[in-house]
Amino acid sequence: MKLGLIHVQMSGIVVAVVLLVGSEAPAQGGERSIPSVTPGDPSSSALGDAPGATGTVDLGGSGGIEQVIPAGPGPSYPRVPRGITQPPEPFGPQEGLGIESISPLTESSLPIGGRLGTVPLEDLEGPPNGLTIDQAIDRLLGLNLELRSQAMEISKARADVLTAGLRGNPLIYTDASQVPYGDFEGSAGGPTQYDLNITLPIDLNGKRKRRIEVAVRAQEVTEALYQDSIRLQIDNLYTAWIDVLAAQATIQFLKAGMESLESQKRIIEQRVREGTMSRTEFNNLEILIDSTDLTLLEAVETYEDAKRTLAALLLIPLNEAETFPIRGTLRGLDLPSPPIEFLIEQARAIRPDLAAFRLGVHRAQSEVRLARANRIDDVFLLYQPFTAQEALMPGERVATSWAMGVTIPVPIFNRNQGNIARAQHTVVQTQTQLENLERQIILEVQRAEAAYSVTLATIKRLQEETLPAARENLELSLAQRGPEEPDSISRIEAQRAFGEIARQYLDALVRHRRSMFRLNTAVGTRVFP
Secondary structure, three states: OEEEEEEEEEOOEEEEEEEEEOOOOOOOHHHOOOOOOOOOOOOOOOOEOOOOOOOOOOOOOOOOOOOEEOOOOOOOOOOEEHHHHOOOOOOOOOOOEOOOOOOOOOOOOOOOOOOOOOOOHHHHOOOOOOEOHHHHHHHHHHHOHHHHHHHHHHHHHHHHHHHHOOOOOOEEEEEEEOOOOOOOOOOOOOOOEEEEEEEEEEOOOOHHHHHHHHHHHHHHHHHHHHHHHHHHHHHHHHHHHHHHHHHHHHHHHHHHHHHHHHHHHHHHHHHHHHOOOOHHHHHHHHHHHHHHHHHHHHHHHHHHHHHHHHHHHHOOOHHHOOOOOEOOOOOOOOOOOOOHHHHHHHHHHHOHHHHHHHHHHHHHHHHHHHHHHOOOOOEEEEEEEEEEEOOOOOOOOOEEEEEEEEEOOEOOOOOOHHHHHHHHHHHHHHHHHHHHHHHHHHHHHHHHHHHHHHHHHHHHHHHHHHHHHHHHHHHHHOOOOOOOOOOHHHHHHHHHHHHHHHHHHHHHHHHHHHHHHHHHHHHOOOOOO
């Protein structure tokens, strides 16, 4: 980059005009210097990539061009970097923002095997003083460390707004020129001159206003992203919560199955002694009891691990991680799902990730306006309140004067055309991402609503038809011997069928409760308690 300087002196006022002369073609936008953000950089964000961010915004206002400004109209022109008059850059490209910052928890795998019984649902609710799901959500919002860390992104975004509104600092420059080596006696030099200059940058085309606009839009996007992080973290809480309830119910079902097996063992053992039943059936029953007991041990470990995961989300002390009580049920209210059209409308209006992309479109548009404003650099007004010239002849007074000047960058070349084009493409890109996200949300809501309706119908049928029939068959197979006693094969089949139906019923309860919470997450609000 070359600088040409033209001085025009008019009645004591000097106008200094800086001509920006490039040695390359007009397409020089690639010369902008954009600071990089590396992992671990404090300028990066814990929320991921922000929708609508172009990665070329300079909220400090330097425009990416390190120019040199003349300090004054006097004989001496120091090359002062204009960057020292500009506010610092607050966060550069803002890399690291995104809506998928919270990793979803993996659902716990319940142990398979053994005999399951059935227990009344009210026996699965937990103690009255246990932690409810509403209390757990309140605790999550107040104490979860990941959310507390991400909340600082909003404070950082507010600081960026403050930085974007800073004005350029003035320059004060003083110099002494034409200082002789010795004296000027017998020469045409001199007299020695002393100058004091003040240079003030003036933003004539509203770059500061555009910087503030971009920073405010970025703050709005950050706030929406944080709300989405809350939504995803609550979804993780739902997963951990159901894992605990599912493991707890599995333990209760296995214990009920063990009680039934122990009762059956006593009857078979008596019949073996009487010689009316073979030892083989007794051994098979003992094998089933051992299998159930081992499955119960695995279920207890799954329950304790689920409690530890839940405790980590809620910041419960380590010494209480496996012992704190919770109160909840796997069976929700038998309520039909609201109409799918209503759920989709709610999701499109409420989902914070969708709101983040809508705000991201506005942010991208504001960055286009900022990039256009950055084509023209600040005008620099110079005021020289004091210039003193020594007298050449003895007895003469020191001459004083003042001067004013202005440094005007002449935009012969569009130095920011690449960034303008990039910002415009980002607008289109963000709009496309917004449309794609809307389609994904509609599909997510449809799937969650279908899963809820299917699991609700499954539970009703199991409770009203299948489970009573299986229990009746089991009771008949275990009745006292008589002329109509079923044979051994029928008894074994009845026991196997009841165990499978009990397992299917427990699985349906878990899937139904998960579907309720999943629908809440898909819509973005509490559709079901």
